[in-house]
Amino acid sequence: MISVRLINKVLSDLRDITGADLLLTDAGGKVLAAAASGSISEKPSVLTAAVPEGESGTVQAGSWYIRRVADADGTELFIAAAGEAGELAARVGSSEMEALLIAAREKTDKGRFLQSVLTGTVPAAYIHQEAVRLRIREDACRILFLAELNESDCETAIQVFRAVLAAARTGGMIAAADASHVTIVYETPRKDREDALLLAHTLLDTLNAEAMIPARIAVGTPVTKLEDLPGSFADARMALDACRVFMPDRKVIACDRLGISRLIWEVPASLCERFLRETFPEDVLEELDEETMLTIRRFFDCSLNISETARQLYVHRNTLVYRLEKLEKLTGLDIRKFDDAMSFRIAMMAHERLRQTGKSDSFTGGYNYG
Numbered sequence: 023m024i025s026v027r028l029i030n031k032v033l034s035d036l037r038d039i040t041g042a043d044l045l046l047t048d049a050g051g052k053v054l055a056a057a058a059s060g061s062i063s064e065k066p067s068v069l070t071a072a073v074p075e076g077e078s079g080t081v082q083a084g085s086w087y088i089r090r091v092a093d094a095d096g097t098e099l100f101i102a103a104a105g106e107a108g109e110l111a112a113r114v115g116s117s118e119m120e121a122l123l124i125a126a127r128e129k130t131d132k133g134r135f136l137q138s139v140l141t142g143t144v145p146a147a148y149i150h151q152e153a154v155r156l157r158i159r160e161d162a163c164r165i166l167f168l169a170e171l172n173e174s175d176c177e178t179a180i181q182v183f184r185a186v187l188a189a190a191r192t193g194g195m196i197a198a199a200d201a202s203h204v205t206i207v208y209e210t211p212r213k214d215r216e217d218a219l220l221l222a223h224t225l226l227d228t229l230n231a232e233a234m235i236p237a238r239i240a241v242g243t244p245v246t247k248l249e250d251l252p253g254s255f256a257d258a259r260m261a262l263d264a265c266r267v268f269m270p271d272r273k274v275i276a277c278d279r280l281g282i283s284r285l286i287w288e289v290p291a292s293l294c295e296r297f298l299r300e301t302f303p304e305d306v307l308e309e310l311d312e313e314t315m316l317t318i319r320r321f322f323d324c325s326l327n328i329s330e331t332a333r334q335l336y337v338h339r340n341t342l343v344y345r346l347e348k349l350e351k352l353t354g355l356d357i358r359k360f361d362d363a364m365s366f367r368i369a370m371m372a373h374e375r376l377r378q379t380g381k382s383d384s385f386t387g388g389y390n391y392g
Contacts (some may be wrong), residue, residue: 026055032118033057039304041107045114046071046091049098063368070100087112091119132156133197133265136207140199141251149248156246159193159209166242166251167206167225168199175235182229190221205255213244215276222274238262241276260287267378268371286371291379300367301369306353317345318357318366327362342382 024138033044034057043058048309049069073090081088089106091099101119103111135152138144153160171179176198183206193209208221214364222239227337229235240261240270257277264287269359280287297306310318322340324330332342346358355362 023171023185023326024177029055029119030057030121032122033115034231036111036115036118038101039116040105040107040111042103042111044111045100045102046119047100047148048101049100054099067339069102082109089113089116091116091123106210132158132195134172136195136197136205136251137199139248139251140197140205140255142165146249153248158195159248162193162209162246163209163211163213163246164248164251164254165208165213165221165244166254167208167218167222167261168240168255169204169206169225169229169236170240170262171202171204171235173201175233175237176202176204178233179229179235181239182232182235183225185232186225188237199255203259207251210244212375217274218244219274222276224274237273238265239274239276240265243277252264260284262286267375270301282368283371286368286375292375294376297372298369298376300363301355302353307370309348309352314345314349317342318370319344320362321357322367326360328358 029046033046036042037044037057037059044138045053045058046055047053047070049070060302066235069083069086073081073088078090078341081236083109086102086104088100088102089112101112103109103115105111135156135158138152138170146162150160152158169179169183180196180198183196183204187196187206187208195205195207197205199205200383206225208218210217217303218241222241226239227238229237237282240258242258242261245251245254257379260279261275261277264280264283265272268283268286317331320334321328321331323336328339328342328346332339335342346356350356353366355366357366
């Protein structure tokens with residue numbers, strides 16, 4: 023679908039060049055866009071009626087020159103121009119509109135092609151055939167981005183993402199993965215993780231600045247074959263799911279930078295429950311208040327450094343030590359020691375994964391979140 027803003031710009035530029043007034047109408051004479059220096063006396067429906075069925079040339083009606091705009095999908099449009107250069111303006115305008123329609127259709131076709139490829143169910147022969155038809159390179163290095171948004175923001179986000187790719191002057195495809203996710207496939211000359219993260223931040227920042235739309239973006243694994251895109255898409259989707267549970271404040275995440283989050287996410291829920299049961303008394307994590315949980319998280323963020331943690335929490339060092347000793351009495355783990363800290367950290371992540379996902383494979387004891 024061509025934006026009205028783009029059509030108006032083309033007509034306005036053509037009027038500035040030729041001095042002719044221009045109209046774009048549908049078959050019924052409804053004006054879709056116009057660029058005229060004054061009011062138009064003729065009814066547009068009279069102008070479109072002047073073009074015989076099947077006529078592909080220029081038809082003159084009074085001071086107006088009208089041409090049918092050819093479109094492969096059967097949509098009938100008309101371009102009308104008046105003025106000394108009216109005939110030329112009508113011919114050029116018709117050509118420009120046809121080019122825009124072709125470009126818009128190719129974007130739509132590429133989006134549908136990307137959607138079909140991401141399902142992982144289409145044969146390689148189909149991928150090759152469509153890539154040739156749509157003039158898509160098959161041997162390019164590509165990086166897949168998956169953006170998670172509100173359902174109402176997807177269409178606007180797609181337009182913003184297209185503008186970013188156009189500014190980057192590189193090949194790319196964009197398609198809605200579902201009602202709340204948009205997939206962007208970006209062609210790049212190299213598999214550079216830092217470049218990919220930089221572009222992800224650019225996409226996110228542009229979306230926030232231009233449309234004030236909040237989003238989260240995951241970066242998939244780089245691929246060099248179109249048929250490998252489903253695997254990259256699955257990696258990006260997993261990264262979004264894991265990020266939502268373990269790193270809710272993170273807005274950009276690469277699937278190869280999940281660290282221990284990937285391990286915990288892929289461990290069966292039954293094993294997570296068993297680990298929790300063996301590590302803590304039942305539901306002990308549920309008994310910890312917000313102040314204690316904040317202390318624990320900040321202590322881990324500061325690499326178990328008591329002085330730095332106390333400074334960031336604005337508490338005395340002895341106060342922090344008292345809190346950690348109280349936690350040890352409750353849980354049996356002294357997180358000042360590396361092994362106990364590691365066990366506690368993994369247990370927190372397992373607990374959060376079960377709480378957020380509500381999944382349970384088999385265990386029906388005290389840590390059943392099913």
